[in-house]
Amino acid sequence: MRERAQGETSRHIGADMEAGIVARIDDRLARVAREHGVTIPLAIESGSRAWGFPSPDSDYDCRFIYVRPLDHYLALHPHRDVIETPLDAVFDVNGWDLAKALRLMLRGNAVVVEWLTSPLVYGADTAFRTEFLDLAGRAAERSLAMRHYLHLGERNRRTYLADPADVPLKKLFYALRPAVMLRWLRLNPTRAHGPMDLPTLVAETDVPANVGAEIVELLARKAETRELGRAALPDAIARLLDSEFDWAREASRVAPPAAREAARREADAFFRATVRRFDGT
Structure with missing residues (x-):
């Protein structure tokens, strides 16, 4: 060589x-x-x-x-x-x-x-x-990237968060990051990709204060313990997940340029x- x-x-x-x-x-x-x-x-x-x-x-x-x-x-x-x-x-x-x-x-x-x-x-x-x-x-291609994160987020939403009364909090992050990435793409309509890490995405997407507080608390707990346990899905985060996935489902239907x-x-x-x-x- x-x-x-x-x-x-x-x-x-x-x-x-x-x-x-x-x-x-x-x-x-x-x-x-x-x-x-x-x-x-x-x-x-x-x-x-x-x-x-x-x-x-x-x-x-x-x-x-x-x-x-x-x-x-x-x-x-x-x-x-x-x-x-x-x-x-x-x-x-x-x-x-x-x-x-x-x-x-x-x-x-x-x-x-x-x-x-x-x-x-x-x-x-x-x-x-x-x-x-x-x-x-x-x-x-922006629409293909949106489909990627929509598929990833919805799959984790269905798999781990189907029962909002009892979810494994560790798995919540695997639906949350795609949702916040989609929010970043929604707020940056000329871009096809955003920052990789969740804290930066949250900081750059101006999430509602109650959602931000929930995420900060979950991040702090996950950094300190091996097992977050199970709990109810926070309502504020559930609304964020569903609203961003709903938006992306419609927005990503636009066919990419042929x-x-x-x-x-x-x-x-x-x-x-x-x-x-x-x-x-």
């Missing part, structure tokens, strides 16, 4: 992240790069830690995007477009090929954009992250330039 292009890198590890576990994740990433012969221009934390509502026992969910050498993309039999590593007791490390990440982004998968905006970064090539995020801002060839061409150009850059040619 040719020596890859060197660029400025960034890293941001949260103060509450255990140094020993972070070091093991770093080692796992280095082994992936070495054993698979790939470059990893982005490795971030996903899951509850990056979403802003970790518990004391929250696992670590490292996700990464990787780039293979140019010759691998020219092979008659393509390599798999995912790399999965063995599950550890406290962390997991898995990643997507750049081509897969780009295709999913174009199809409205908001997970890719969340990785690009994660506040917790094990390592990121600054230019790669900036250029990919800029591309997503132009090429990601002609998205420009976005595909731009994604193709980014893919080719990135592969060449990290291949060293």
Whole structure:
């Protein structure tokens, strides 16, 4: 494998992240790069830690995007477009090929954009992250992103919050974050994606004071205890969930533009330039 292009890198590890576990994740990433012969221009934390509502026992969910050498993309039999590593007791490390990440982004998968905006970064090539995020801002389709969060939020609403008199409070967050993301999109009609973490979303969406107070209390409790227990679904939060899901259900019915060839061409150009850059040619 040719020596890859060197660029400025960034890293941001949260103060509450255990140094020993972070070091093991770093080692796992280095082994992936070495054993698979790939470059990893982005490795971030996903899951509850990056979403802003970790518990004391929250696992670590490292996700990464990787780039293979140019010759691998020219092979008659393509390599798999995912790399999965063995599950550890406290962390997991898995990643997507750049081509897969780009295709999913174009199809409205908001997970890719969340990785690009994660506040917790094990390592990121600054230019790669900036250029990919800029591309997503132009090429990601707003209505598809809304459908993504609507599907995610409503699925969790049905699965865990069907009986408002008795809900697992820990699961409430998995319906609440999509709802507040949809509220952010409603208030920012020219944008296709918002901040990843719940506290920032709440701060930027001017939720009603009673809803904000409920969320702050739940976040504080979740940060201090491994098990929140069960309780009635707070009425203010239930109204927020239902109103934002109702809005998104109507708003996302607008069909995305049929002609998205420009976005595909731009994604193709980014893919080719990135592969060449990290291949060293």
